[in-house]
Amino acid sequence: MATATATAVQVLERAEAWAEAWAKARERGWETLLLDAASDGLSIFLFHPESHHHQEIRLSAKEPQAIPLPMDMNIGEATWALGLAVDQLPWLSWAETYRHRRVLGKGIFVYPLGPVHADVAESVLYRLSVMGDDIVRLTVENGFKPRNIRQLCQGKTVNDALALVERMTTTSTVAHALAYSLAVEQALDWPTAKGASWVRMLLAELERMVSHTGDLALLAASTGLPVPQMEYLACKEAILRVNFNLFGHRYLRGVVQPGGVTSHHIRPPDAKDYRLARQRLSEEWERIRSVRQDLDRTPSFLDRLDGAGTIPLHTREFVRPVGPVGRAAGRPLDVRRMHPYLNYSDVPLETPCLATGDSRGRYTVKATELEQSFSLIMALLERPERLNLADQTDVREVASAAGPACAGTAFIEAPRGLMAYRVALSQDRTIARVAIATPSQRNWYVVAPAVANHNILQDFPIIDASFNLSVAGWDG
Amino acid sequence: MYYWHWIQNLLSKPQTTGYPTKSDPEVALMAKEVGASRVEPRTLERLSIRRSCAIRHLDAGSCNGCESELSLLPSPAYDFSRYGFGYTAVPKHADLLVITGVITRPMASVIEQTYAQMGVPKRVVVIGECAISGGWFRESPDVLASLEGIVAVTAKVEGCPPAPPDILRGLFLALDGQVPTPNN
Numbered sequence: 019m020a021t022a023t024a025t026a027v028q029v030l031e032r033a034e035a036w037a038e039a040w041a042k043a044r045e046r047g048w049e050t051l052l053l054d055a056a057s058d059g060l061s062i063f064l065f066h067p068e069s070h071h072h073q074e075i076r077l078s079a080k081e082p083q084a085i086p087l088p089m090d091m092n093i094g095e096a097t098w099a100l101g102l103a104v105d106q107l108p109w110l111s112w113a114e115t116y117r118h119r120r121v122l123g124k125g126i127f128v129y130p131l132g133p134v135h136a137d138v139a140e141s142v143l144y145r146l147s148v149m150g151d152d153i154v155r156l157t158v159e160n161g162f163k164p165r166n167i168r169q170l171c172q173g174k175t176v177n178d179a180l181a182l183v184e185r186m187t188t189t190s191t192v193a194h195a196l197a198y199s200l201a202v203e204q205a206l207d208w209p210t211a212k213g214a215s216w217v218r219m220l221l222a223e224l225e226r227m228v229s230h231t232g233d234l235a236l237l238a239a240s241t242g243l244p245v246p247q248m249e250y251l252a253c254k255e256a257i258l259r260v261n262f263n264l265f266g267h268r269y270l271r272g273v274v275q276p277g278g279v280t281s282h283h284i285r286p287p288d289a290k291d292y293r294l295a296r297q298r299l300s301e302e303w304e305r306i307r308s309v310r311q312d313l314d315r316t317p318s319f320l321d322r323l324d325g326a327g328t329i330p331l332h333t334r335e336f337v338r339p340v341g342p343v344g345r346a347a348g349r350p351l352d353v354r355r356m357h358p359y360l361n362y363s364d365v366p367l368e369t370p371c372l373a374t375g376d377s378r379g380r381y382t383v384k385a386t387e388l389e390q391s392f393s394l395i396m397a398l399l400e401r402p403e404r405l406n407l408a409d410q411t412d413v414r415e416v417a418s419a420a421g422p423a424c425a426g427t428a429f430i431e432a433p434r435g436l437m438a439y440r441v442a443l444s445q446d447r448t449i450a451r452v453a454i455a456t457p458s459q460r461n462w463y464v465v466a467p468a469v470a471n472h473n474i475l476q477d478f479p480i481i482d483a484s485f486n487l488s489v490a491g492w493d494g
Numbered sequence: 495m496y497y498w499h500w501i502q503n504l505l506s507k508p509q510t511t512g513y514p515t516k517s518d519p520e521v522a523l524m525a526k527e528v529g530a531s532r533v534e535p536r537t538l539e540r541l542s543i544r545r546s547c548a549i550r551h552l553d554a555g556s557c558n559g560c561e562s563e564l565s566l567l568p569s570p571a572y573d574f575s576r577y578g579f580g581y582t583a584v585p586k587h588a589d590l591l592v593i594t595g596v597i598t599r600p601m602a603s604v605i606e607q608t609y610a611q612m613g614v615p616k617r618v619v620v621i622g623e624c625a626i627s628g629g630w631f632r633e634s635p636d637v638l639a640s641l642e643g644i645v646a647v648t649a650k651v652e653g654c655p656p657a658p659p660d661i662l663r664g665l666f667l668a669l670d671g672q673v674p675t676p677n678n
Binding site for chain 2: 133134136137138139140141161162163164165166167169170181182185186187188189191232235236245248249251252254255256258259262268269271488489490493
């Protein structure tokens with residue numbers, strides 16, 4: 019378990035000074051975790067990967083004032099923040115609204131794609147400005163599916179809010195539940211049950227495997243290779259069934275809770291169940307390994323990925339992508355290593371990091387991470403005595419005891435990258451406010467510059483599949 | 495390069511479940527227990543379309559759970575193409591409209607347009623609690639409670655998310671007017 023480091027709080031009253039402090043900290047290597055807009059101010063939470071220090075820069079709102087746009091301060095990872103509930107917080111207003119750019123010129127043709135897409139996909143609108151086959155510019159328009167999860171959580175009980183945040187993105191259910199639970203546990207100074215950390219690690223890695231096999235299946239399909247697509251989908255289904263057999267839900271919903279973990283089955287998984295799961299996963303492993311070997315020997319696949327959708331260097335510096343997307347572009351940030359939570363400091367973990375920033379890089383990083391998650395799971399399942407679901411704290415018991423208002427922050431490595439939660443609880447132990455930073459809402463802003471970077475229309479589905487970000491996690 | 499796989503597949507037993515037309519205890523367990531998913535009982539007339547049914551999927555505001563399950567339908571485990579189902583990219587080619595996720599205000603008109611583009615006969619299958627009743631997001635200001643007044647719904651598949659076998663049963667219900675009973 020990582021030791022909780024004290025957060026240095028810096029309170030500022032002028033919006034310009036606040037934005038400048040943020041931009042300066044960022045230049046010195048601080049990573050932006052999340053933005054939390056409360057009724058009395060706007061806080062930015064930062065983390066320094068080398069020194070492991072935490073920092074909060076708070077703009078205390080004594081009077082309404084126009085806040086400089088983060089983009090104007092050369093901070094690209096908080097572009098989504100413009101969507102913060104401006105009408106709910108009367109003091110909050112941005113200095114300028116976003117300026118839409120347009121490409122003009124003879125022969126430029128705008129190709130609208132969406133919001134409804136071919137096959138099974140989420141609703142988002144792409145506008146591809148093309149010149150013949152060359153993609154000159156791409157704009158990605160989101161906001162077709164606002165569910166207002168952050169708003170809905172207000173005033174809910176700890177358990178009800180958990181159900182809501184779990185549904186942010188189902189392919190990251192465990193990640194959301196885990197980050198939320200860690201934040202609540204920190205807020206209430208609530209000890210996690212003994213066996214819970216190991217089980218939570220198992221759950222998180224199972225989810226990473228599901229997410230990555232799904233991504234790789236889509237990538238194989240986008241290059242017109244149905245055989246590896248089906249192989250990966252078969253693996254995904256097998257892991258989902260393992261999830262179901264162990265914990266009673268294919269996407270592990272409701273399994274991670276503040277205070278511990280639970281199972282939907284009447285009988286929690288025992289050593290025999292874990293052994294069966296281990297056997298099942300090893301069979302799948304043979305398949306995953308052989309598919310990757312074959313793909314790595316298929317020029318028609320690799321040639322489509324090489325150099326396609328390269329993230330420009332200035333975009334990388336501006337947005338600072340996280341997760342596999344960032345690691346494929348030379349940003350080695352992996353929360354599991356840089357700020358170990360649960361028991362990640364006790365296990366060997368070699369995070370892959372490439373500098374290419376193209377689709378090939380993202381494929382390699384995801385395929386390698388898949389292998390690592392698998393070996394992690396195997397190591398965890400080898401010692402079933404540590405994966406004990408007994409004596410978990412009851413969430414209702416602790417959460418019903420009234421106490422002073424408090425807040426907790428947690429950040430973890432979700433399958434798609436850094437995910438941060440800040441949960442504020444009121445005196446009656448209902449949720450006062452929850453601030454969420456999902457990896458997708460940050461990474462989506464590298465998609466457009468990466469696509470409009472010397473690619474042609476035919477590359478677009480491949481680049482899109484190589485990112486495979488969640489729209490639900492962006493729209494909230 | 496995949497010839498070896500093909501030979502192996504010829505020699506090994508099929509990976510595809512027979513469910514819902516044949517019994518498969520493992521799959522049936524998931525179908526029964528996952529989020530209490532089931533297909534709403536209802537009898538319908540049979541469609542004139544038989545065993546060649548193009549599906550148009552539309553995400554009206556989902557969490558990508560139902561999408562994840564829908565993308566597994568063509569996989570070897572369920573292989574819905576053996577019943578003639580397949581996804582189509584064009585609404586004009588579609589016979590079934592499959593809607594997932596809460597019905598958000600921005601998507602309501604998109605659903606109407608997509609449905610209007612489809613040729614007759616056409617039917618609508620609604621997948622997951624969210625699309626049926628708004629689920630956990632009913633109170634959200636941008637979410638409509640149901641598809642009422644937008645399109646007529648043929649079959650509803652409950653669950654959060656419903657497991658692929660249940661989605662298959664829902665598709666059968668929309669197509670045949672009844673859910674097949676497993677027999678051997």
